[in-house]
Amino acid sequence: MRACLQCPRCQQPSNEGGIRGIRGIRGIRGIRGIRGIRGIRGIRGIRLRPKGIGSTLSSTYSLVSMHMCLRENMIDHVILTVSDFKRSVAFYAKALKPLGITTFIDYEGKDGHPDLKGFGDGKRHFFWLKEGKPDPQAVHVGFVAKDHFEVDAFYKAAQAAGGKSKKSPQARLEYYPGYYAAWVLDPDGHDIEVVNKS
Secondary structure, three states, X not given: OOOOOOOHHHHOXXXXXXXXXXXXXXXXXXXXXXXXXXXXXXXXXXXXXXXXXXXXXXXXHHHHHHHHOOOOOOOOOEEEEEOOHHHHHHHHHHHXXXXXXXXXXXXXXXXXXXXXXXXXOOOOEEEEEEEOOOOHHHOEEEEEOOOHHHHHHHHHHHHHOOOEEEEEEEEOOOOOOOEEEEEEEOOOOOEEEEEEEO
């Protein structure tokens, strides 16, 4: 049974051939439920000893993998420093629209904290801007696209909003199978990428 490929911890099989991270599964009764799951401990191994459980065991592994990989994105937010706050807010509002990033929030800074502008998808705000001294060479941001059409749409929208093309939409199989991306420089020269991995 293979581990979940989306979770770095799950990629290492235990000695029993399962996925790491759960101990104490005492038994499985039929197909109505799983009994005796005591908890998740550490990242070392599964102790599964019931016999004759057939496909129910496979279901158990699937449930465990799902539980361990609920947080697919382990980065909560990124703050990008820009030289002209209003200009950059206008740029990203237009450039990110094709990706479904269409909700915004303002954070009024105080006690030394700067004003912020947050960008999100209606569920959470994960990309933020603040005004200051940018360092484009130190930052690279990559956004996820659902398909190739979104990559193409971002590329066009970003240039129309004042960005400069770095690399047009293209397949980059040397990075990853099915890797399709475009790169644009924002008004401060930050390297902004949008990628779809099919």
